[in-house]
Amino acid sequence: MRTLEILDKLISFPTISRQPNRELLDYVCALLEPAGAGLELVESGDGTRANLFATIGPQDRPGVVLSGHTDVVPAAGQDWSRDPFRMHRENGRCYGRGTADMKGFVAAAIAAAVQAGQRDLQTPLHLALSYDEEIGCVGVRSLIDALEKRPLCPALCIVGEPTGMRIASGHKGKVALQACCTGRSGHSALAPKALNALHLGAEFIGVLQQEQDRLAREGAQDPAYDIPCSTVHAGVMRGGTALNIVPDRCEIDFEIRNLAMDDAGAILGNIRSAAARALARHQAAFPEADIAITEVNRYPGLDTPAGDPVVRLLAEITGAHAEPVKVAFGTEGGLFRNHLGISTAICGPGHMDQGHKPDEYIKDSQLAACDRMLARLTDRLEQGL
Known part of the structure; x- marks a missing residue:
């Protein structure tokens, strides 16, 4: 599975908050550039970290953003039974720092973007990868500022924090x-x-x-x-x-x-x-x-109405029609919605209960469910939203 190959590589980059993430982004750009992606880096002040905004498909109309962060919390001082920065697969689980929070979704989003590059999208697919989210959604703010200056903003945003693939419409x-x-x-x-x-x-x-x-x-x-x-x-x-x-x-x-x-x-x-x-x-x-x-x-918090376009889209591509939930942890979703007016919700593989702990893991079945969701999203984008 392409997602697992990408996740294996992403885990090998020890992108702890405040530490450089440029090698990881170089790897991602090397995957996306042959797919025809438009690539934009928004750097930190010292140039050691950056946000990546990638676009597959037409540039002249609003698209759908898949948002994820590249940084992870430290593993030092935790009692890991294996190398936290080397992915280990066992009993249908992928172990490693960031597998759940949230390189699992990032890997699936990259794989979906590469595949979308082979399709004739009528609506663009965007990939937004940020830095230093774990210390207060710090890095993404410069990307938000850059997007605010554009004549066209994306229409919808899916933040792939781990929700067990349930649709989450809010956080504090x-x-x-x-x-x-x-x-x-x-x-x-x-x-x-x-x-x-x-x-x-x-x-x-x-x-x-x-x-x-x-x-x-x-x-x-x-x-x-x-x-x-x-x-x-x-x-x-x-x-x-x-x-x-x-x-x-x-x-x-x-x-x-x-x-x-x-x-x-x-x-x-x-x-x-x-x-x-x-x-x-x-x-x-x-x-x-x-x-x-x-x-x-x-x-800011996020409080997206149940009838918002992104919630309706997620219900369609996940097949989950239960009432959206709200999550205890914060995300970058409030910035996309409150600062840019983008219809935003949270939906991603894995569970936060497994995040930030020793022997962090994500189940293969969760990654497969995310792959299916993003494949359906690509189908929709090819038809035009």
Whole structure:
């Protein structure tokens, strides 16, 4: 199967986020160029990474984008039973870093594009491969900007993140933030005369917990999600240098994942207000006390109506007519839809439960189902959407 051959090669490129992906893209371009693809690279600032936008078929009409990312999460520190960057097949499974998330779909999309090059497409097929998706959909933004400047944008976008080949119409948005808590340093023997920034950070985490409780209790609800409300989460806390020094600085990395009907700005406003009230209790004695919150990154959610053209197309080419699901993880789909107005949904092989883990795998049957879907898509594009 051509998809398996391509996947085997893709896994051999250790394209961990922030690491170069140019060798992988060179390999992809070498496959697509003989198929007559138009190829455009949108590079990172340092030139070590790039997005690839490839087009098979006519250039003068809107087409269908198959979107995937080339980066993977690290394998270091995980207990793998085999080389994570060498594909291993066993019992109907393909093992290797990125097999599920999401080089399996990327391999199938490349194979479909190569085959589409032998067809007389009336509607173009586009392939969008990005970098640094795993660290907040960072790389694709320059590709989005480039597409926005074109006279014609694609009409539909299929993001091939692993959904078990179910159609997914939505995911939450995300805002990544950092809170810097400032106290007053001192000797630990005189701790009450200082303001411990770690203690102040703990109060701030309490503020986050209170906002999470409020969202669960009275915030918007969408039962299509495993967690039906917006969420607030503290992931990293840094501070202190020695046990006998009261620290004067503490940093907390936290995030908001918001439903489409919830305003992340309003949630952050609640957090800022509660943090200000917590500070007020300290500032009379310690006027330098502060909790400064800065935004690190964000990407929009996706909330595609069930009747959208891309959902109808996916139902046709997958044969799945069940109600679309919504996924817990974020994707680049919200950027395609919200920034470019492209009808976008998620559908890809494998399951995220297998992603980001040691001995990550994807089943052969999932790849075969994806190949069938993309073959039907090519048939549709030959007829013209």
